[in-house]
Amino acid sequence: xxxxxxxxxxxxxxxxxxxxxxxxxxxxxxxxxxxxxxxxxxxxxxxxxxxxxxxxxxxxxxxxxxxxxxxxxxxxxxxxxxxxxxxxxxxx
Numbered sequence: 001x002x003x004x005x006x007x008x009x010x011x012x013x014x015x016x017x018x019x020x021x022x023x024x025x026x027x028x029x030x031x032x033x034x035x036x037x038x039x040x041x042x043x044x045x046x047x048x049x050x051x052x053x054x055x056x057x058x059x060x061x062x063x064x065x066x067x068x069x070x071x072x073x074x075x076x077x078x079x080x081x082x083x084x085x086x087x088x089x090x091x092x
Contacts, residue, residue, distance in 0.1 A: 030057020038071075048073055051080065 026032035032054040039047035051070050072080055 024054070026054075027057070030055055032057070049077070049080075 024032065024034040034052050034054060036050045036052070037047055038050055048071050051072070070080075
């Protein structure tokens, strides 16, 4: 499930869970985001990924609500990348 993360929830994650930086990506349009892997100690198999928009660049006018900070399980990665690629015009 893709779920929107509020700023306070994001701050709680940063303070209480182990964070591992996954990647930061910037496209030619200026759209950039980061992915971070979060898991509670000893629960690595239930890790989740936090997607954070760094800049919408030229997509600022056409971005949908789902382009907010969201958290999702690793099994939802294909859905996330499919939706992202549809917005930025990539074939997936």
